[in-house]
Amino acid sequence: MKNKITAAIIDDESLARQLIKKYLSYHTNIEVISECSNGFDAIKNINEEKPDLIFLDIQMPKINGFEMLELLENPPVIIFTTAYDQYALKAFEVNAVDYLLKPFSQERFDEALTKAFRYLENRSLQENKLSALVKLNDQRKDFLERIVVKDGQNISIIPLEKIRWIEAQDDYVMIHTHQKKYLKQKTMKYFEEHLNPKDFIRIHRSFIAAVKEVKKIELVEKESYQIVLEDKITLPLSRTGYSKLKDFFK
Secondary structure, eight states: OOSSEEEEEEOSOHHHHHHHHHHHTTOTTEEEEEEESSHHHHHHHHHHHOOSEEEEESSOSSSOHHHHHHHOSSOOEEEEEEOOOHHHHHHHHHHSSEEEESSOOHHHHHHHHHHHHHHHHOTHHHHHHHHHHHHHHHTSOOOOSEEEEEETTEEEEEEGGGEEEEEEETTEEEEEESSOEEEESOOHHHHHHHSOTTTEEEEETTEEEEGGGEEEEEEEETTEEEEEETTSOEEEEOHHHHHHHHHHTO
16 A cells, blocks of 8 residues: 555535544545545546545435446545435445444544555455445335436436436447437336336336327337327337336326
8 A cells, every 4th residue: 555545525514524634634644635515526536636545425416425436437445424324324334345424433434444444455345345335226216316427528417307218228228318318327127116107117128218208109010009209209119018008198
């Protein structure tokens, strides 16, 4: 491990950032090189500054800590700071380098640092943990309120009301809006489980459609159907999808 460890603090609360800096002041081998109050700035900062260690709050505006994890290509060693619920805490216990449950003491903070030092010596130890943490978070059945994607060097937040349909693309999905389309590394099953069925229906193994976009159902040939969107775009409709739509529009 190198002599001077660089660190970034990512938390939307100023007092929380100040507390971490105070606790770090007792560790002269760590230099705080940046502070960020939201995930947008944090991703840009991490890519540019490449800190060795970050203290990451999970609950933040704009994009949260889990959304950030999905967008980081080569994440530094991460210590999570959170006031999160019990489900997440169990996931952290198994799959995080360490997490600090707010409010935390200097003693607990130092314990987390000791663990982080081990991972700094071998960063590959963290990769599987972070991947497992994202997967466990995906198993939560909460409905999405937005979708965050990395679009080249930019980060885009897609409001659900802008989505027209979602299309399977091997290990990815293509999210279609009126303006453009976005590639996201998630499964169709994930979106089927995390989009409110009042607003989105899995119409086919390869397609999920926003209900408000469906203008009519057409018979293509015997027992073969498709949906028509407002601008005459058509999408295939499976038998199961047909049954779901019929029930929905009763």
